Amino acid sequence: MAQSIDTDEREGSRQRLIATGLLVMALALFGATFFDPQPDFWTLLARHVAEAGVAGGVADWFAVTALFRRPLGLPIPHTGVIPNNQERIARGLARFVEKHFLEPSTVAARLRHADLTGMFARWLAAPENATLLADRSAQALAAIVASVPDQELNGFVRRAAVRGISSVDLASLFAIGLQAMYDSGRHQELFDGMLGRARDWIEENPSRLEQMVEDRTAWWVPKAIDRGLGKLAVHQATALLAEMAPADSAARQGFDALVARLIEDFRGSPRYQRRIEAIKRDMLGSEQLAEALDRAAEELRRLVLEDVADRDSQIRRVIADAAQRFAGKLAADEGLRKRLERRLIWVVRGLVRPWRGSIGGFFADVMRGWETSTLADRLEAAVGRDLQYVRINGTLVGGLVGGVLFLATWWTR
Numbered sequence: 021m022a023q024s025i026d027t028d029e030r031e032g033s034r035q036r037l038i039a040t041g042l043l044v045m046a047l048a049l050f051g052a053t054f055f056d057p058q059p060d061f062w063t064l065l066a067r068h069v070a071e072a073g074v075a076g077g078v079a080d081w082f083a084v085t086a087l088f089r090r091p092l093g094l095p096i097p098h099t100g101v102i103p104n105n106q107e108r109i110a111r112g113l114a115r116f117v118e119k120h121f122l123e124p125s126t127v128a129a130r131l132r133h134a135d136l137t138g139m140f141a142r143w144l145a146a147p148e149n150a151t152l153l154a155d156r157s158a159q160a161l162a163a164i165v166a167s168v169p170d171q172e173l174n175g176f177v178r179r180a181a182v183r184g185i186s187s188v189d190l191a192s193l194f195a196i197g198l199q200a201m202y203d204s205g206r207h208q209e210l211f212d213g214m215l216g217r218a219r220d221w222i223e224e225n226p227s228r229l230e231q232m233v234e235d236r237t238a239w240w241v242p243k244a245i246d247r248g249l250g251k252l253a254v255h256q257a258t259a260l261l262a263e264m265a266p267a268d269s270a271a272r273q274g275f276d277a278l279v280a281r282l283i284e285d286f287r288g289s290p291r292y293q294r295r296i297e298a299i300k301r302d303m304l305g306s307e308q309l310a311e312a313l314d315r316a317a318e319e320l321r322r323l324v325l326e327d328v329a330d331r332d333s334q335i336r337r338v339i340a341d342a343a344q345r346f347a348g349k350l351a352a353d354e355g356l357r358k359r360l361e362r363r364l365i366w367v368v369r370g371l372v373r374p375w376r377g378s379i380g381g382f383f384a385d386v387m388r389g390w391e392t393s394t395l396a397d398r399l400e401a402a403v404g405r406d407l408q409y410v411r412i413n414g415t416l417v418g419g420l421v422g423g424v425l426f427l428a429t430w431w432t433r
Contacts, residue, residue, distance in 0.1 A: 035408035042415045043081065046073035061430070068426035069419040076418020077411060084407045114384035124369045131365050137350065137357040144347035147340075154340035161335065162328040165321055177317035182304055191296040195286035202279055211275045212265070219261050226254045 050070035056063050085091045143149050168176075201207040264271035285292045303309055327333040350356055 035412075039077070039081075039408045039411035039415070042412055043074065043077035046070045046077060046415055046419060050074055064430075065423060065426055069423040072422020072425070073415045073419030076421070077415035079418075080411045080414030084411055087407070110384040114381055117379065128365045128369055131368060132361070136364060137361045141347050141350040141357070144343055145351060147344070150340045150343040150347070151336075153343050154336040157339050158328045158333065158336050162325055165324050165328075168321075170318070173321060174314045174317045177320065178310060178313050181309075181313050181316075185300065185304060190300050191286045191293045194296065195283050198279060198283045198286065202276075202283060207279045208267075208272065208276070211272060215261050215265055219258065222254060222257055222261075226251075 047070070049066060050073075053059060053063050053067035053070065059067065082091050086096070090096060144153065198207070201210075263269060266272070286296070324335070327335050350360070
């Protein structure tokens with residue numbers, strides 16, 4: 021903007037020099053004609069042409085100068101038009117902008133002819149633009165995530181988790197999980213695990229069974245018999261566990277039937293469903309869950325910030341890929357472009373209507389804030405080149421008119 025103003029000023033100065041030089045030439049020619057004591061036709065013609073050119077040039081110089089300042093600093097009425105009418109010009113500019121630029125129907129018509137959605141689709145289809153959008157979006161996301169207070173972030177994660185858990189039918193979910201285990205036979209691994217753990221416990225704690233036998237026999241039974249019975253109990257328990265281990269054992273089949281019945285109970289038993297709901301309520305109200313969710317919120321923040329800080333982050337790639345897919349769909353689907361265009365126009369019209377007065381007022385306030393000399397200088401820099409052409413034309417046209425009038429009076433003598 022500053023470079024454009026400087027260029028206008030340089031061009032205006034050049035044209036001003038030409039206009040002034042032309043006026044000086046006309047004045048010099050006018051004076052030179054008086055050196056001839058007996059002027060002939062051509063001298064008189066040159067005198068009248070120069071005289072009229074000087075008059076036209078001076079008049080237009082006065083008119084142009086009077087727009088921006090007082091000519092020669094003299095307090096001539098109705099000069100310095102722009103500085104002396106700064107407030108009125110500012111109000112007029114505001115009304116002009118509001119009426120001719122910010123009229124909702126005018127803005128909407130302009131947007132319809134601009135094909136903004138098509139231009140946006142073509143712009144977004146370029147990989148470098150999609151990457152740029154992803155970078156800016158990731159930076160904005162990082163700023164938002166980093167600025168969210170811990171309490172608000174924890175509260176958001178808690179509410180989201182509670183809402184999600186509350187909406188889940190845990191009884192059906194348990195039934196689905198058990199059914200998947202049952203169909204794959206993985207539930208039998210649980211049975212094998214229980215048998216193995218029981219066998220390990222017996223092997224690690226044989227004296228414990230012997231003590232249990234001793235504690236349950238009468239006081240008068242000899243200790244040797246108690247120890248024998250205890251060893252027998254250990255042996256029988258180990259043998260029983262071994263009998264339960266084969267794939268076709270009755271115990272294993274009974275466990276299989278128990279799991280199948282449990283699946284059906286989870287699916288259709290109101291009693292089980294009430295128990296599961298009670299467990300869910302207790303879980304949602306537990307302090308342990310709240311603490312776990314708070315830790316999850318902090319971990320979520322850390323993961324997002326670390327990922328966004330990486331130039332090759334997953335979030336950036338996802339945004340860039342999504343942007344290019346959307347660009348392709350937008351370019352191929354004319355209906356989508358039309359719908360998006362209508363929505364954009366609707367939004368812009370909604371923004372322009374209440375804000376047009378404020379936007380016009382902004383232009384007026386900026387102009388009011390300028391010094392009167394600054395206002396005159398900037399407007400002169402913007403249109404001064406054309407105004408200098410007015411001066412040039414005034415000198416030339418004035419001279420031409422002067423010559424025509426001289427010829428008309430000469431021939432009518």
